[in-house]
Amino acid sequence: MAILPKPVAVAVAKHQNVPIIFTELGTVIPIANITVPARTSGYLQQVYFTEGQMVKKGDLLALIDPRPYEALKAQYEGTLKSDEASLKQAKLDNARYQQLLKQNSIAPMTAQDQQYKVAQLEGQIKADQALIKQQELNIMYSHIRASVDGRIGIRQVDAGNYVTEGQSNGIAILTQMAPISVILTVPENKLSMVLEALKQKSELSVEAWNSDNTEKLADGKTSVIDSQIDTSTGTVRMRAIFPNANWELFPNQFVNAHILVKNLHDVITVPNNAIQTGPDSSFVYIVQDNSTVKLQNIKTGYNDGENTVIESGLKLNDKVVTDGIDQLRNGAKVTIPNNPQ
Numbered sequence: 001m002a003i004l005p006k007p008v009a010v011a012v013a014k015h016q017n018v019p020i021i022f023t024e025l026g027t028v029i030p031i032a033n034i035t036v037p038a039r040t041s042g043y044l045q046q047v048y049f050t051e052g053q054m055v056k057k058g059d060l061l062a063l064i065d066p067r068p069y070e071a072l073k074a075q076y077e078g079t080l081k082s083d084e085a086s087l088k089q090a091k092l093d094n095a096r097y098q099q100l101l102k103q104n105s106i107a108p109m110t111a112q113d114q115q116y117k118v119a120q121l122e123g124q125i126k127a128d129q130a131l132i133k134q135q136e137l138n139i140m141y142s143h144i145r146a147s148v149d150g151r152i153g154i155r156q157v158d159a160g161n162y163v164t165e166g167q168s169n170g171i172a173i174l175t176q177m178a179p180i181s182v183i184l185t186v187p188e189n190k191l192s193m194v195l196e197a198l199k200q201k202s203e204l205s206v207e208a209w210n211s212d213n214t215e216k217l218a219d220g221k222t223s224v225i226d227s228q229i230d231t232s233t234g235t236v237r238m239r240a241i242f243p244n245a246n247w248e249l250f251p252n253q254f255v256n257a258h259i260l261v262k263n264l265h266d267v268i269t270v271p272n273n274a275i276q277t278g279p280d281s282s283f284v285y286i287v288q289d290n291s292t293v294k295l296q297n298i299k300t301g302y303n304d305g306e307n308t309v310i311e312s313g314l315k316l317n318d319k320v321v322t323d324g325i326d327q328l329r330n331g332a333k334v335t336i337p338n339n340p341q
Contacts, residue, residue: 026184
């Protein structure tokens with residue numbers, strides 16, 4: 001009984017430019033995420049921002065009552081003037097005593113004591129000046145200003161409350177939205193390829209896709225790779241920077257980061273479903289001119305999810321079987337119902 005030819009589908013091995021892209025999990029992390037602090041204590045007199053407002057660096061956000069510090073500054077300025085007058089008098093006395101000492105008209109101890117008094121007053125003046133500067137700082141700290149451009153979150157405290165220096169929750173959270181970063185993790189078995197690519201150029205292109213990997217959100221560039229591998233996960237962290245001008249990315253959002261490591265030029269590729277795994281190596285069935293198939297061992301390379309790079313074993317325009325493989329053996333007769341695309 002004659003064995004009928006097996007119907008199969010085929011694809012043609014072809015040259016392609018194949019980008020090597022690693023898809024890794026990432027988290028959107030602001031470059032600056034600041035708890036706006038109260039750097040001095042007092043009653044919160046005024047809040048100048050609204051929740052969710054975009055602010056610029058240096059914008060006045062809130063005011064702590066500065067009057068107690070202004071009063072102390074005035075007090076220390078008065079003490080300084082008094083001490084400066086005492087120093088002036090002490091210097092005049094010291095000059096007179098030194099002249100009398102040369103004439104042996106005064107005890108040496110008295111002249112020396114006057115020199116010590118001058119030095120003491122000079123030290124007191126430095127202390128007065130430091131106290132004034134401290135109050136100037138407190139007055140400046142009473143005016144709470146934005147340290148970066150960013151977005152103000154939900155207000156943590158209302159005007160009229162007493163706030164203290166170093167208060168843990170601060171006045172509000174100020175988040176820099178643009179640019180923004182994505183912290184992603186690269187498995188250690190891919191690290192060598194990433195490092196090699198970074199030797200060729202200082203930054204790699206990165207695309208941020210949504211959590212289910214169906215929509216591209218933003219384009220960015222790698223910024224820095226961490227200095228060590230996390231032994232608990234076997235991964236190393238990498239930061240990518242995104243302009244985020246339109247807030248495509250939001251802090252703490254989970255994304256899929258697609259890192260373009262390099263491009264393979266003019267390599268031979270075949271569809272993934274043409275490749276079979278044998279006991280020793282991968283193989284494909286090549287359809288020959290006499291409509292029989294030949295089992296061909298191959299060496300595979302990068303797989304982009306649809307096509308696989310063939311490093312050896314195939315040549316351009318070889319016809320490989322992609323469907324109907326289960327019933328095949330080496331030398332089997334086949335028929336192709338439709339021409340390969």
